[in-house]
Amino acid sequence: MSVFEAQETVALSIDEVFALSRRVLTGAGLSVPHAEAVARVITAGERDECASHGLYRLPGCVMTIRSGKMSLDAEPVITDASPALVRADARHAYSLLAFERAAPLLAQKAKEVGVAALVINNCFHFSALWPEIEQLTGMGVAALAMTPSHSWVAPAGGKRGLLGTNPIAFGWPRPGPHPYVFDFATSAIARGDMALHDIAGKPIPEGWGVDAEGRPTTNARAALDGAMLTFGGHKGSALSTMIELMAGPLIGDLTSRESMAFDDGAKAAPMHGELILAFDPDLMGGGDAAVNAARAEALFAAFADQDARLPSHRRYEARARSLADGVRTPKVLYDQIVALGF
Amino acid sequence: MSVFEAQETVALSIDEVFALSRRVLTGAGLSVPHAEAVARVITAGERDECASHGLYRLPGCVMTIRSGKMSLDAEPVITDASPALVRADARHAYSLLAFERAAPLLAQKAKEVGVAALVINNCFHFSALWPEIEQLTGMGVAALAMTPSHSWVAPAGGKRGLLGTNPIAFGWPRPGPHPYVFDFATSAIARGDMALHDIAGKPIPEGWGVDAEGRPTTNARAALDGAMLTFGGHKGSALSTMIELMAGPLIGDLTSRESMAFDDGAKAAPMHGELILAFDPDLMGGGDAAVNAARAEALFAAFADQDARLPSHRRYEARARSLADGVRTPKVLYDQIVALGF
Numbered sequence: 001m002s003v004f005e006a007q008e009t010v011a012l013s014i015d016e017v018f019a020l021s022r023r024v025l026t027g028a029g030l031s032v033p034h035a036e037a038v039a040r041v042i043t044a045g046e047r048d049e050c051a052s053h054g055l056y057r058l059p060g061c062v063m064t065i066r067s068g069k070m071s072l073d074a075e076p077v078i079t080d081a082s083p084a085l086v087r088a089d090a091r092h093a094y095s096l097l098a099f100e101r102a103a104p105l106l107a108q109k110a111k112e113v114g115v116a117a118l119v120i121n122n123c124f125h126f127s128a129l130w131p132e133i134e135q136l137t138g139m140g141v142a143a144l145a146m147t148p149s150h151s152w153v154a155p156a157g158g159k160r161g162l163l164g165t166n167p168i169a170f171g172w173p174r175p176g177p178h179p180y181v182f183d184f185a186t187s188a189i190a191r192g193d194m195a196l197h198d199i200a201g202k203p204i205p206e207g208w209g210v211d212a213e214g215r216p217t218t219n220a221r222a223a224l225d226g227a228m229l230t231f232g233g234h235k236g237s238a239l240s241t242m243i244e245l246m247a248g249p250l251i252g253d254l255t256s257r258e259s260m261a262f263d264d265g266a267k268a269a270p271m272h273g274e275l276i277l278a279f280d281p282d283l284m285g286g287g288d289a290a291v292n293a294a295r296a297e298a299l300f301a302a303f304a305d306q307d308a309r310l311p312s313h314r315r316y317e318a319r320a321r322s323l324a325d326g327v328r329t330p331k332v333l334y335d336q337i338v339a340l341g342f
Numbered sequence: 343m344s345v346f347e348a349q350e351t352v353a354l355s356i357d358e359v360f361a362l363s364r365r366v367l368t369g370a371g372l373s374v375p376h377a378e379a380v381a382r383v384i385t386a387g388e389r390d391e392c393a394s395h396g397l398y399r400l401p402g403c404v405m406t407i408r409s410g411k412m413s414l415d416a417e418p419v420i421t422d423a424s425p426a427l428v429r430a431d432a433r434h435a436y437s438l439l440a441f442e443r444a445a446p447l448l449a450q451k452a453k454e455v456g457v458a459a460l461v462i463n464n465c466f467h468f469s470a471l472w473p474e475i476e477q478l479t480g481m482g483v484a485a486l487a488m489t490p491s492h493s494w495v496a497p498a499g500g501k502r503g504l505l506g507t508n509p510i511a512f513g514w515p516r517p518g519p520h521p522y523v524f525d526f527a528t529s530a531i532a533r534g535d536m537a538l539h540d541i542a543g544k545p546i547p548e549g550w551g552v553d554a555e556g557r558p559t560t561n562a563r564a565a566l567d568g569a570m571l572t573f574g575g576h577k578g579s580a581l582s583t584m585i586e587l588m589a590g591p592l593i594g595d596l597t598s599r600e601s602m603a604f605d606d607g608a609k610a611a612p613m614h615g616e617l618i619l620a621f622d623p624d625l626m627g628g629g630d631a632a633v634n635a636a637r638a639e640a641l642f643a644a645f646a647d648q649d650a651r652l653p654s655h656r657r658y659e660a661r662a663r664s665l666a667d668g669v670r671t672p673k674v675l676y677d678q679i680v681a682l683g684f
Contacts, residue, residue: 081456082454083425084425084426084455084456085457087628113424113425113426113427114427115426115427115459115619116457117621119628142587142588144584155650156650158650160648162641162645168581170580180587182583182584184576184577184580214648231577231578232573232575234526235526235578236574236577239510241524242486242512245514245638245641246484248638248641249634249635249637249641250484250514250623250626251627251628252626252627252628252629252633252634255640255641257644279588279592281591283424283427284461285594286429286461288594291594295596298597299504299586299587299591299599302504303500303504306496306502306504308497308498308501308504309499
């Protein structure tokens, strides 16, 4: 993140990032299985230089833990609900352990019947979706994941927060270590980026937000007090609404507005559900797996032919650097984490 | 469409629209089952004042029929492939009959296992996706549909056509006659709109297309000769790529580039596959159907509270008008259809 550029940094190995995360999370009270599931994703974020999903998240985790709303040790309950449906009740703990425990059954069902769904309920959402997507592509299935969040985003033509930042992520398994993966918020911009503009006193581009009266604004503070907007105008708004419905009412869980009401100002992580779909290319493709894989690879090669980069290429480049050399974390963040006292 | 405003029109009842469509399509050589499936969708488009998906399509249908590439009478072969998967081989005929024949089994499977997929292969694609989505919401399931098209659209950061206009449509069943439905192309604009700007000599907004050298252009002709762009920048491009993968290699069918190569300049409808997913709110929601339906209705009510319209509201308003009063079709189009000689 550019705000960290030219700052003093601390060199850490990947193992040290994991150990630090695990220590803070268990110290704050998370059970070991939950702490390790979260620490794995924080480590992946730091490794891929997704600073906003790396160690930067630890102070927020501690705030969520201290909010008293989240279970620190609930064992997720996994239910084999149908030949195509897995339910994982996170029982008001973080989502990641529920995902890790249920993902193999999801992939197995997709391979048995072609398409399958994993519904995670009652979870405090943590992290970007791409670490989950990569676990599934690693099992040989394509995957699509979505969640609501908190109702910070106005629908197209509206003026008040109603939709979440509602991320959607998709992955396609490829030969070699790097699947095709994208993961984006359906808001025009991440809420954290809006906050960084506010802190820096910088204007935001038109189309990011509206003020408390629903008027377009380039003032980050006014937009944070008003509402964010979706990317892509009415199309992005429609997509965000689909995510709201599919990862909310469809799966028997909260909408972004209900999640925000549940939080009631505690500023904990959003509590809601998550929907993950998995697809088996062999069964869905009618059995001609090699032809279909080659067809997808031809598509990716055509991106390269015209110098269009695939999503996640920056993450994969960062990953290679970090695996070789470790990471450099801003000293101010490192000190803040150490000062948490765990 | 604004180009038709203030033109001389012909008044037709809904039944007359269907009868005219059926007559032209059977006259051109389509079998009765295929002609009626296509005529039903043309009638729905005309009824909903989606002029570009109504009678306007008939001359293009005749061109596709005359291209010699499409089967005019193939009976689709429906296969019950798994508890969650239906395959429909359209056998190089239009897609709609395959969809109509397979849709009840898709909905049944969704109700049995929660989520199910319909793969349509080897079809000449016809029409917007919303008529199919509305058939499925009418059976009580939520639905998500997508198809590739022809490779007119450059990916983000690219300069040549590679992706299709790749539409995506979603529907959620609601009490009353009107489901929540959206249906949009992932290109910044429909190719037909680009062509209308060219015909009118009007500049196109920035972000719609690039010229043959990959440079941004506001010249519609230059963009038609170059490449269109996706909506929503790199996010729209990622979504379009997902559609390309899921409704192409995943289901054992052609990408947009392969479909365009298959057409080989014949200007027939694109020939490829289609993926439709269906979700049962009862089973996916864990059994609390009334609570979840109310949760969705509360979301829709919150749109209305802030004067944000839901997608499809214009279609539903037009539908009410047309069902009461019939439609008015531009005389120039009506005469063109009659001149086809069927």
